[in-house]
Amino acid sequence: MNRRGSGLGLFALLVYLFLYAPILVLAALSFNESRSSALWEGFTFAWYLKLLQNAQVMQALRTSLIVAFVSTVFSTVLGTAAALAFHRHRFRRGAAIEALFALPIVVPEIVIASSMVLLFAALSLRLGLLTVVLAHVAFSISYVVVVVRARLAGFDRTLEEAAMDLGAGPWRTLWTVTLPLCAPAILAGALLAFALSIDDYVITSFVAGVGSTTLPLQIYSMVRSGVSPEINAVSTLLLLATSLLLLAAHLLERGKPARLCAAPAGLGLALLAGPFLIGGPAAAAGEKVLNLYIWSNYIAPETLAKFEARHGVKVNVDLYDSNEALLAKLQAGNANYDVVCPSNYAVAILARQELLHPLDLTALPNLAHVDPAFLDRPHDPGNRLSIPYFWGTTGIAYRKSRTGPIDSWAALWEPRFKGRILMLDDARETLGIALLLSRDGHGVNETDERALRQAKELLLVQKPLVRTYNSADFDQVLLAGDVWLAQGWSGQFARAMDEDPDIEYVVPKEGSSFFLDSLAIPRGAPNPALGHAFLDFVMEPEIAAEICMTMRYSTPNRAARALLPAAIRDHPAIFPPPDVMNRVELLEDVGDATVLYDRLWTEVKSAR
Numbered sequence: 001m002n003r004r005g006s007g008l009g010l011f012a013l014l015v016y017l018f019l020y021a022p023i024l025v026l027a028a029l030s031f032n033e034s035r036s037s038a039l040w041e042g043f044t045f046a047w048y049l050k051l052l053q054n055a056q057v058m059q060a061l062r063t064s065l066i067v068a069f070v071s072t073v074f075s076t077v078l079g080t081a082a083a084l085a086f087h088r089h090r091f092r093r094g095a096a097i098e099a100l101f102a103l104p105i106v107v108p109e110i111v112i113a114s115s116m117v118l119l120f121a122a123l124s125l126r127l128g129l130l131t132v133v134l135a136h137v138a139f140s141i142s143y144v145v146v147v148v149r150a151r152l153a154g155f156d157r158t159l160e161e162a163a164m165d166l167g168a169g170p171w172r173t174l175w176t177v178t179l180p181l182c183a184p185a186i187l188a189g190a191l192l193a194f195a196l197s198i199d200d201y202v203i204t205s206f207v208a209g210v211g212s213t214t215l216p217l218q219i220y221s222m223v224r225s226g227v228s229p230e231i232n233a234v235s236t237l238l239l240l241a242t243s244l245l246l247l248a249a250h251l252l253e254r255g256k257p258a259r260l261c262a263a264p265a266g267l268g269l270a271l272l273a274g275p276f277l278i279g280g281p282a283a284a285a286g287e288k289v290l291n292l293y294i295w296s297n298y299i300a301p302e303t304l305a306k307f308e309a310r311h312g313v314k315v316n317v318d319l320y321d322s323n324e325a326l327l328a329k330l331q332a333g334n335a336n337y338d339v340v341c342p343s344n345y346a347v348a349i350l351a352r353q354e355l356l357h358p359l360d361l362t363a364l365p366n367l368a369h370v371d372p373a374f375l376d377r378p379h380d381p382g383n384r385l386s387i388p389y390f391w392g393t394t395g396i397a398y399r400k401s402r403t404g405p406i407d408s409w410a411a412l413w414e415p416r417f418k419g420r421i422l423m424l425d426d427a428r429e430t431l432g433i434a435l436l437l438s439r440d441g442h443g444v445n446e447t448d449e450r451a452l453r454q455a456k457e458l459l460l461v462q463k464p465l466v467r468t469y470n471s472a473d474f475d476q477v478l479l480a481g482d483v484w485l486a487q488g489w490s491g492q493f494a495r496a497m498d499e500d501p502d503i504e505y506v507v508p509k510e511g512s513s514f515f516l517d518s519l520a521i522p523r524g525a526p527n528p529a530l531g532h533a534f535l536d537f538v539m540e541p542e543i544a545a546e547i548c549m550t551m552r553y554s555t556p557n558r559a560a561r562a563l564l565p566a567a568i569r570d571h572p573a574i575f576p577p578p579d580v581m582n583r584v585e586l587l588e589d590v591g592d593a594t595v596l597y598d599r600l601w602t603e604v605k606s607a608r
């Protein structure tokens with residue numbers, strides 16, 4: 001090879017490396033014995049085995065396969081029919097009409113996604129499996145049309161004419177001549193549609209309701225509740241399967257013999273279907289389901305399993321990390337949840353918008369165990385709509401050995417900690433802290449526009465120092481050593497302190513906010529009776545104590561607190577002493593200023 005050729009070769013190699021290095025790292029780490037991505041401790045298949053035992057992943061895989069299969073069948077039939085129509089007939093403005101078919105390929109996914117949600121809401125279709133399938137059919141038809149049409153472009157029409165001359169009618173010609181000749185392209189289109197459906201995240205995340213969590217959605221929610229090598233394993237499998245399917249589609253399109261294409265296609269499908277067949281049983285048809293939408297790190301699977309066993313039902317869980325995400329979901333309508341977990345101020349907003357189902361207190365005898373200090377609060381007088389679940393404080397957790405003692409929010413603005421600071425991704429919490437730090441003594445519930453704008457400026461000043469905004473696994477980021485100081489919520493930090501004695505938690509001297517998170521039943525919940533049963537279940541003293549033990553957020557349940565071991569009952573981060581409680585203020589509903597908070601926070605995050 002001459003020098004120019006080898007130079008080009010090297011360049012191409014570097015480009016490929018740039019493209020594929022992340023994927024190779026992920027695949028390699030899926031075989032790493034260590035949990036941490038920082039060190040290699042040896043080769044193992046353990047994460048793949050663990051995957052097979054993970055009921056949620058298996059369920060998501062099943063959902064993905066069902067959606068992919070059904071949507072592929074429909075989009076292939078419809079797409080092929082459309083391609084044939086364009087091939088056979090000359091339409092007026094045919095080119096323009098054909099271009100319309102290709103449009104969904106270039107329209108931004110996010111636009112398709114939000115328009116679909118609007119359409120489904122207008123049609124009063126509940127978000128779920130059906131809406132996911134409809135959406136997938138809609139976006140994959142275009143691909144099928146394009147692939148089949150390309151094949152038909154080089155199609156020898158004389159073959160069809162010959163069949164007709166020999167006496168075959170149009171249908172017979174279609175069946176015996178046209179379709180068999182196009183079969184490779186149709187199959188390629190189908191494989192492409194299948195792979196796209198298995199892969200899709202953006203559109204699915206908008207149109208999925210409860211019980212329709214696909215594999216990509218599941219992976220994303222696993223990432224949010226703590227990264228584990230299981231995710232690397234499932235991602236590697238997904239990647240391998242879709243690559244094989246696409247390879248088969250490509251070979252078919254190139255006119256390679258069917259035998260050659262069957263191997264990658266079969267292997268790809270087997271990779272997906274294998275775990276499907278070995279995995280545990282799905283929720284039996286007709287089995288009752290409780291759909292729960294709750295903060296991440298707020299309830300343990302063991303606790304849910306107890307509820308499932310006791311009531312002979314299945315619990316579907318979806319997670320979120322901000323009240324705003326919950327509000328958006330419920331305000332969009334038709335979300336299908338039986339139980340949700342808004343903070344006090346979000347209860348007030350939902351109550352105002354009449355989005356909550358009135359509670360039947362006679363079905364909640366365990367409410368008697370809740371400390372009266374947490375009942376009948378201004379956000380929900382008489383607890384007609386919600387029951388207290390957890391409370392906690394917002395503070396700073398820090399790595400002592402790196403930072404020395406910390407007692408002020410100002411530490412999060414110190415240049416020496418540049419790149420080692422984590423802030424919550426939460427409008428009320430971040431602006432709230434900036435308000436506390438401002439000189440004029442604003443509180444965390446400020447509604448004055450000027451004060452809020454000043455707070456935003458303060459967050460902009462801080463931004464270059466911030467490593468990341470994260471409300472989901474901020475405790476894990478601190479534990480991993482990626483940051484030294486993190487703003488976050490008490491419960492997860494109390495757990496982090498247990499895991500690593502170098503971590504300390506403080507509610508800074510300037511004061512802070514605290515939250516009171518409740519369980520409520522959304523209006524239009526499919527199963528409000530089961531929702532009530534769940535609310536009562538979590539207020540049982542033993543269960544409430546277990547939830548507090550596993551999650552370390554603070555229980556408002558008096559009887560449960562008495563059951564806790566002293567180490568938890570007297571833990572200063574979980575049940576803070578009076579001097580700390582005297583300097584925290586409950587986040588309240590700020591009425592019309594809510595929109596302003598959201599806007600200013602978006603401005604902070606999008607600023608460069």
Ligand code: N2P
Pocket residue numbers: 295296297298343471472489515517
């Ligand atoms: C749990 C978050 C605590 C909720 N991940 C704060 N309102």
